[in-house]
Amino acid sequence: TFKFPWGIWTSPHDPCYHPDGRPRHCLSEFINAAYGVSVNASHSLQGPDNDSNITTLTDLHNPHNLTCWMTHTGPDTGDWVLTLPLGRRFEITYISLQFCHQGEPSDPISISILKSMDYGRTWRPMQHYSSNCLENFRLPSQTIAKTRHQETEPLCSDPRPLQRQRGGMVLAFSTLDGRPSSPDFDYSPTLQDWVTATDIRVVLQPPAFTSPAQAPLALSDLQVGGRCKCNGHASRCRRDDAGHAVCVCEHHTAGPDCDVCEDFYFDRPWHRATPTHPNPCVACECNGHSNKCRFSMEVFQQSGRRSGGVCQKCRHHTAGRHCQYCQNGYTRDHSKPLNHRKACQPCQCHPLGAVGRWCNQTSGQCLCRDGVTGLRCNRCAPGYKQGRSPLRPCIRNNDNARISCQRCLNMLFLSWSVLKVQVKGMERSGPWWQFSISVQTVFRIGSTSRVRRGPQSLWVPDRDLGCGCPALHVGRTFLLIGAEEGERGWGPEESRLVADRSTLALQWREHWSPKLRGFRGQLKPAARSAAGGAHHLRLCSR
Known part of the structure; x- marks a missing residue:
């Protein structure tokens, strides 16, 4: 067993891995993708052939016992179309046609080879053959693409002389011959797309003028040589339960073409394997606290294109991109490794202290x-x-008085300002938070304070607001006790109204109003009324 950053494998002799277990570029078996597949034959004028599902062209080829399919003779001119569905995406190397007759065709013929990449919905020509390319296809006769731009366009050339093989003459089309980028095929997405096909179509165009004695065109074999498109991540292609050919994906890839990463292996973007870079999919690093993650291109770019996995649904009270932090209310237990399910323990804070x-x-x-x-x-x-x-x-220690909650509230009312305010909005300003408030009633102010009714700005230190003191919420009305104009020297300017962790913010209750109206001269009744709402107080002090 070999362990690497991208995972663990136990089959070091697989073609997709080096003997020491490192992943490497691999290819699926080279096969005749047409073997045993029925060919659909139809005529552009006469419609489908009587036996439209032809197997004689794709059966086991025996040069001593040829099985031939022949075009029908007659006065009608028109094209014969042979369509071969491959059932999945293949990367095609060659397409060959073998004729039943032993010599060159006596009459000129034109042949077009087309491919579909979407299971027959659309078609794209790959090659034309004709003794007169300019007249039949409006293309010059050439066998080599002159530019890289032209290498994914169909060429036209004279099919003669045909290759002689046992059983007849053969016309063979190589998908990469004459393409300037073919030596760099593994690094050329353009050419990889060029050779990809789900269906092949051969169009036979008989000569425009035929004699009654002309022999019909006879074909004995149609072959399509290629490999399942597995993008360098599989060495085998097998049939699934539904009978479809699928790649046996390695390198933690998935999909019919090994063209995506399997679940949880999203730390890097998917790439096709090449001879120099196998590009395996890499697992997300979640420290054992999650089995689900996603890929983030933004995170990947920020990491210097090294890691882009973001863990999701962290368990065991963990949080963070790698589930490497503890959730609020939990702290790290350093006696246990980070991947331990009890690495985060609840905070043991005293409920009063x-x-x-x-x-x-x-x-x-x-x-x-x-x-x-x-x-x-x-x-x-x-x-x-x-x-x-x-x-x-x-x-x-020198505070010998035992101050009850009632007396504590009375002292606060006696010494601090008391305001009824409505919070309109809030925004951060450096180490402070600026609250937009409307002072609705001034019950009491300090001797040096100049607070008046109407719009005001209330400044709260960020360190105090972070722990919830005072507990102010936009859109609510509060009884504010202890907000002063810079008496403690904490304000950014002496003239600004400041509230800190010693300020009380009681959510306003309407039944306080009649008692607090006489607060300017009678403090005790108001203090008792406010004390009735003491369970709403939130204090925060060190």
Whole structure:
């Protein structure tokens, strides 16, 4: 067994692999694709032949016992058309016709060879034969394409002299003879397309004037030599359950022609194999956490054309292009390898000491509240002691007062500004977020504040908004407690309204309104009303 970056193979003696297991360019068997296939014969004027499915042209050829198909004689002129369906895409090397008579035809004939690449829907000429090419096909007589542009266009030449073989005279057409790029066939998509066919058609044009004594044209054999089109990724072509010929694809390719990559092998774009570059399909690197991925050309280009696979549906609480990160709320367990199904473990953050349930994905460090420390935020920092409030689990040692939630809210109302605002929009500005708000009611402002009703800009540090404090949402109305005009020196300018993690944002409740209207002179009733909505508070402190 051999292991490489592109996968593992256990058959190093396969023609598609080197003895050491490395992939290499391979070809399917060279066959007569016409053997045993019925030929459809029809006349341009008379219609289908009486026996339109002819097998005498494609049976086992025996020069000592020829089976011949003959054109019908008569006064009607017109073309005989022989159509051979190959059943799949082949790369054709030659097409040959063997005549039953032993000598050259006494009368001139014209023959056209056409191909279809879409199972007979459209046809394209490949070669014309005539003793008078200019008159019959309006083409000059030539056997070699003069330019690379012309090498995928049909040529016309005189078929005589024919090749003599046992059993009769043979007309053979080679698809690459006279094509300037033929030595570089493996690297020429143009020529590869030129020799590809699903069906072959031979059109026999008898001479314009025939004598009653003229012998009919007789053919004994039609051969189409070529290989299944497997794009260099298969050495065998077999029949599937439906009877269709399919390539036995290697190099982790798939499809009838090995022309796509099989599932999960999308790290690089598919390419045809060449003698110098086998171009196998490469598996995506998902660290064992996914069996599904897609190819991204953008990622491939950004990687220097080395890797373009993007993993999908990462499992085991992983995320990222390679499933190499942990999801939010999980951290890396470095005692286990990255491909272990338990490589990501839930964050072990203390429910009171930590802000939220997320932690650093690498170190596991939770985001602690003010006065709390430890990897899991489960103990008080030096200079702090345990308090009784769930919002302040640790308080300073010199803070002897046991402040209840009710008194804490009263203190906030007494010392900070209180505003009713509606959030209109938000946009980022460097390390800040700028919220467009409408101040609907000013219940209280600081001694130095100049906040008025109407449109305002509220500035929130990105580090605070990232952990959800204050919890502001566009389109909602809030009671904002503690937003000041640069009192803490955190604003980009002293005149700007700033909210940070110490600011409370309570989603507005209409039943607060009558109590807060008298807030300017009577703070306690308003504080009690706001305390009733304490379960809506979201504080965030270190």
